[in-house]
Amino acid sequence: MEDSLLLLIINPGSTSTKIAVYEGMEECFFREVPHEWNDLEIFGTVADQEAYRYDLVIKTLADNNISFENLSGVVGRGGLLHPIESGAYQVNDAMVKELKLAVYGEHASNLGAILAKRVGDELGIPAYIADPVVVDEMCPEARISGMQGIERKSIFHALNHKSVAKQAAKDLDLSYESANFIVAHLGGGISVGAHARGRVVDVNNALDGDGPFSPERAGGIPAGQLARLVHSGTCTIQEIQKKLCGKGGVFSYLGTKNMLEVAGRVENGDEYAHLIVRALAYQISKEIGGLSAYFCGKVDAIILTGGMAHLKLLTDEITQRVSFIAGVILMPGEREMEALAENALEVLLGNKQAKQYE
Secondary structure, eight states: OGGGOEEEEEEEOSSEEEEEEEETTEEEEEEEEEOOHHHHHTOSSSGGGHHHHHHHHHHHHHHTTOOSTTEEEEEEEOOSOSOBOSSEEEOOHHHHHHHHHTTTOOOTTHHHHHHHHHHHHHHTOOEEEESOTTBOOOOHHHHEEEETTEEOOOOSOHHHHHHHHHHHHHHTTOOGGGOEEEEEEESSSEEEEEEETTEEEEEOOTTTTOSSOOSSBOOSOOHHHHHHHHTTSSSOHHHHHHHHBTSOHHHHHHSOOOHHHHHHHHHTTOHHHHHHHHHHHHHHHHHHHHHTTTTTTOOSEEEEEEGGGGOHHHHHHHHHHHTTTSOEEEEEBOOHHHHHHHHHHHHHTTSSOOEEOO
16 A cells, blocks of 8 residues: 555745655655846745646656556645644645745745645645644743843754654664664754754744854844844845845855865865854754753764765764764754655555644
8 A cells, every 4th residue: 555655745945846746755856956146036925836846846746757547645845834843744725825925934834835736736646744843842941031021933854854853763772762863954044943842842033133153044143233233224124134045144154055065165275164164063053952951861863865965075074063962973964855755655554644724
C-alpha cells in the first residue's frame, strides 16, 4: 500500500522552487529550479507569483515525463499563518485566503499551500502542509521581550528542525520526546531552537529581527540605533525592512549572499571576509550558549543543519565555541522534502489525522 502512494512535493523558496515526487518514502524525482532575481522582481507580491510558479511546476514535470494521473496527494511547504501546533494540516480555503492576503506576512513559503491546493483541486486529490514556519511551542518565559506590548514570536525552520532532531534522536538511540537538543538551522535565515522533550520551547524569530545575522538578514541589531535610523528620514520604512531582511547580514558587509563565494574570499586571504565569517559563527554560538540556560546545561546534543552546515570554515568555528556544552552533530543540508512526504504519507495511510486550520 505505502509503495503505491505517489506524492507531489512543492517547496517554494526565495531563490528557487523545489519539486519532488515520492513513491512511499522513496524519492523518485527531484528538481530544484533556481529563480533569477529579475524573474521575481517583476511581481508586486509573493502571491502574484502563483501562476509563474505553477506553470514552472507543470513544465518541470512534463519535461521529465511525469504524469499527474497517478498522484495520491500533494503537499506544500507551509507559510506564514497564525501560530499553530506541529503536525500535518489539510489545506483549506481559509488557509489559502490568509496566505494570498499575506495576513501574517509575506514569504515565498506562503506559495506552498496555495500551489498544493491548486493542484489538488484540479486532480481531486488531498493537499497538505506540515510543520510550517509558525509552529509555536514556546514556553511563557520565552515570549517576554522586555517591552510590554511586544511579544517574542515563534517563526523558524520548523520542518527541518523537527526532522533532523527526530533523526538525531534515532541515531543516538533516544526518543525525540525524551531528548534535549539545541538545533541551529544555518541557511539564508538562521534559527536556533531549544528542543525539550519533543517541543521547541524557545527559538529566535528567524524572519523578523531576532537572533544571529545571516547571509541576508540583520538579526537582532541595537534597538536604539534602529529607532534613530527609522526617524532620521534617510530611509523609507520599506528600505529599512529590506535592510533587516533581504539586504542585511553578510550581504550588507560583503555585497553577496553566496557563502561559497565568501569562503573563497577567505581562502584567498580576504581578512575582512574572514572577520565577517568569524562574527557570524560567534553570534550563532552565543545563541546556542544562551539556549543552554533553559536546560541548565543538560543538553544531549547540538545539531548544526541547513545549507551553511556544509561550510567547514563556519562549523569548525562554532564547534570550537560550543562543544563544552554538548557534542556537536553535523547534519548539513535540509530534510524538508522528505519530512513533507513523511507527514502526508502518515495521513494517507491512516496513521495520523490531518489537522484543520481555523
